[in-house]
Amino acid sequence: MKKYGLRPYKRKARWRKRRDEQRKPVAFANEIKNQCPLVPNHTWAGDFTYLPFKGKFIYLATFMDIFTREIVAWQISDRHDKTLVMQAFLDGLVNRDFQKPIYIHSDQGAEYCSQDYTDLVKNFGVTISMSTKASPWENGYQESFYNNFKTDLGLEFDRFDDEGHFLEAIHHTL
Numbered sequence: 001m002k003k004y005g006l007r008p009y010k011r012k013a014r015w016r017k018r019r020d021e022q023r024k025p026v027a028f029a030n031e032i033k034n035q036c037p038l039v040p041n042h043t044w045a046g047d048f049t050y051l052p053f054k055g056k057f058i059y060l061a062t063f064m065d066i067f068t069r070e071i072v073a074w075q076i077s078d079r080h081d082k083t084l085v086m087q088a089f090l091d092g093l094v095n096r097d098f099q100k101p102i103y104i105h106s107d108q109g110a111e112y113c114s115q116d117y118t119d120l121v122k123n124f125g126v127t128i129s130m131s132t133k134a135s136p137w138e139n140g141y142q143e144s145f146y147n148n149f150k151t152d153l154g155l156e157f158d159r160f161d162d163e164g165h166f167l168e169a170i171h172h173t174l
Helices: 082-095 115-123 136-153 163-173
Strands: 043-053 056-065 070-077 103-106 127-130
Touching (some): 056 082, 070 082, 082 115, 115 127, 136 163
Parallel strands (some): 043 103, 103 127
Antiparallel strands (some): 043 056, 056 070
């Protein structure tokens, strides 16, 4: 083959984009990337996670004050949708006596990109900040919280007798 300048056929890898990489980028920049909040209630970070329980999922949405690292709001649902994160945001406002944050930061999940959620946040005069796609470290406050939360709650969630005991344990762990 070398003598005649022949080369073997090499297959080219075909890379497909993941579904989240195919979505168009959201119009919200990462506003808190180079900021460090110096007072409470300056920036809230939001995210949600799922907790497997007896063959189904329970979804937990939280908002955290980045300065105090305190969970200012949380909501639980059997579905993850915009209503879950909207209720959690409104809970945070009620819990803080309607002292709204300057920034609210999240990832680019479909719930946080929904028109209803962004309109709700903008109507309260809060600036929306979002991490870039596939960059979980840009919302590291929440990612770290959920890692520790699940460990503190105990990784065997099916050990609880019923959903009520499980929800009570979640409340006490938060």
